[in-house]
Amino acid sequence: MSQQPIDTRRRTLIAGGAAVAASPFMFNIARAQGANIKIGFPVPLTGAFSAEAQDQVRAAEIAIKDFNDAGGFGGRKAELLVRDDKLNPGEAATRTLELIEKDKVNFIVGSLSAATQLSINAVARDRKVLFNSISQSDAINEAKDWSLYTFHEALNPHLTAGAVARYAFPKFGKRIVYLTADYAYGHEMVRGFQRAGAPLGATTLADIRHPLGVADYSAFLPRIQALKPDVLVLCNFGRDLVNSAKQVTDFGLKASTKVIAPVLLYTSRQAGGADAFEGIIGGTSYYWGMEDKIPAAKAFNDKFRKAHGGAVPSDYGALGYAGVRSVLQAVLNAKSTDSMPVSIALRQLKYNWYKGDQFYRKCDHQSVQSVIIVESKSKNMKDKYDVFNVLSIEDANEANLRSCDEMGHKIST
Known part of the structure; x- marks a missing residue:
C-alpha cells in the first residue's frame, strides 16, 4: 500500500528504569476530569506482522479524530499512545504495564497476535483497566x-x-491437509476447521506444523503433494502466509489441490502479488470493496482515503478503527472514563462502524459479526486495491460461536 510508515519515534518511551506501581489514588489524580482520554495501543510495529500493525494504527487514529471532531467527551479529547510490542509476549506485557502505570492510560486497545494478547490482557485485567483486543484468539474469551x-x-x-470450512469443504473436497504456524493462532484455526468439517465429512490427512517466521517451506511441499489432498489450508499469517502461498504456487500444488486460508489478508495479498495468490479463497473480517453495498464501509473508506492519499484500509486496519471507536462510544454512553462503567456500556453497545451490525456477547464480550469469504483476483482488477472478489458473507450469528458453557462461563446469554 502506498502509505507513509508510522513515525514510531514520537511514540517510543524514553528508556529508563522499571515502572513503579502507582496507587489507585494516584491513578485517579492522573485521570482527573479535564485530562485527555488516553488509549494505549500496543501492536507489533516491527517484525513479521508490521504491515498489518501499521494499518491498525492508521485506522485507529481516524477513530480518535472522529471522536475529537465531534467534541470529545464534555470537551475532553482522546489521545492514542502507540507502543511497539515487537511480537513478543514479554515485551507486550512490559509496554502495557508502562502504559498503565507510567502514562496513566484509561484503556488499552490493540494486539495483533495470539502470542501477545493474553499477556496484554493479564496485565490490564489485574489492574482493572479495560482491554479491547483486535487480534484473533479463542483463548481470550475463555473463562x-x-x-x-x-x-x-x-x-x-x-x-x-x-465460516471458511462451511463454504469451501462442500465445494472443493473433504480430504484436508493443514500447513500450520506452530503457535496459538495456527492451532486454534485448525481446531475450528476440524470442528466445522466433522459434520461435513471432512477428514484430516495431516497437520504439518512450521515455526513462526520460517522462510523456506520446500521441505513440507513434497509430503503435501504425496498425500494428494483435495484442499490445502494455509493456517498462518502475515509474511508466513505470503511465503507459503508463493512457494505452494511455484511448486505446482494448485494444479491438483484447492488452496484456502482461514484469514486471507489484504496486506498479504498486496505484498505477495496476484500470481502467488491466484485462486486462493479465505475469510476476512472486512474488505473495502464491500462499500458498493454497505454505506458504513463507504463512509469509513472515504475517511481513510482522505487521510492516506487515496489508499484503502485493510481488514486488520479496520479492526483498529472499530476497537477504538467502540470504547470511545462506550465512554459517551457511560458518561464516564472509569473502566467498570465503560465496560457495562460496552456490553450493551450495538454498533455499525464499517461492515454491518455488531454487538458484544454478554457472557464473554466477543463481538458477534459477519465473516466475509473472498477469493484473490488476478484478472479484471480496476486498480491496485481491487484484489478480491466477495464470494459470500456469513451473517452475524451467535450460534456459530462456541457456547458460553463450553468456554467456562456460567452466565446464560
Missing part, C-alpha cells in the same frame, strides 16, 4: 483468561475457520 474488563473486537478462529 480462565477473561474478566469483566476483557473485550474482543476481532473475529475468533472458531468463527473464522468455521
Whole structure:
C-alpha cells in the first residue's frame, strides 16, 4: 500500500528504569476530569506482522479524530499512545504495564497476535483497566483468561475457520491437509476447521506444523503433494502466509489441490502479488470493496482515503478503527472514563462502524459479526486495491460461536 510508515519515534518511551506501581489514588489524580482520554495501543510495529500493525494504527487514529471532531467527551479529547510490542509476549506485557502505570492510560486497545494478547490482557485485567483486543484468539474469551474488563473486537478462529470450512469443504473436497504456524493462532484455526468439517465429512490427512517466521517451506511441499489432498489450508499469517502461498504456487500444488486460508489478508495479498495468490479463497473480517453495498464501509473508506492519499484500509486496519471507536462510544454512553462503567456500556453497545451490525456477547464480550469469504483476483482488477472478489458473507450469528458453557462461563446469554 502506498502509505507513509508510522513515525514510531514520537511514540517510543524514553528508556529508563522499571515502572513503579502507582496507587489507585494516584491513578485517579492522573485521570482527573479535564485530562485527555488516553488509549494505549500496543501492536507489533516491527517484525513479521508490521504491515498489518501499521494499518491498525492508521485506522485507529481516524477513530480518535472522529471522536475529537465531534467534541470529545464534555470537551475532553482522546489521545492514542502507540507502543511497539515487537511480537513478543514479554515485551507486550512490559509496554502495557508502562502504559498503565507510567502514562496513566484509561484503556488499552490493540494486539495483533495470539502470542501477545493474553499477556496484554493479564496485565490490564489485574489492574482493572479495560482491554479491547483486535487480534484473533479463542483463548481470550475463555473463562480462565477473561474478566469483566476483557473485550474482543476481532473475529475468533472458531468463527473464522468455521465460516471458511462451511463454504469451501462442500465445494472443493473433504480430504484436508493443514500447513500450520506452530503457535496459538495456527492451532486454534485448525481446531475450528476440524470442528466445522466433522459434520461435513471432512477428514484430516495431516497437520504439518512450521515455526513462526520460517522462510523456506520446500521441505513440507513434497509430503503435501504425496498425500494428494483435495484442499490445502494455509493456517498462518502475515509474511508466513505470503511465503507459503508463493512457494505452494511455484511448486505446482494448485494444479491438483484447492488452496484456502482461514484469514486471507489484504496486506498479504498486496505484498505477495496476484500470481502467488491466484485462486486462493479465505475469510476476512472486512474488505473495502464491500462499500458498493454497505454505506458504513463507504463512509469509513472515504475517511481513510482522505487521510492516506487515496489508499484503502485493510481488514486488520479496520479492526483498529472499530476497537477504538467502540470504547470511545462506550465512554459517551457511560458518561464516564472509569473502566467498570465503560465496560457495562460496552456490553450493551450495538454498533455499525464499517461492515454491518455488531454487538458484544454478554457472557464473554466477543463481538458477534459477519465473516466475509473472498477469493484473490488476478484478472479484471480496476486498480491496485481491487484484489478480491466477495464470494459470500456469513451473517452475524451467535450460534456459530462456541457456547458460553463450553468456554467456562456460567452466565446464560
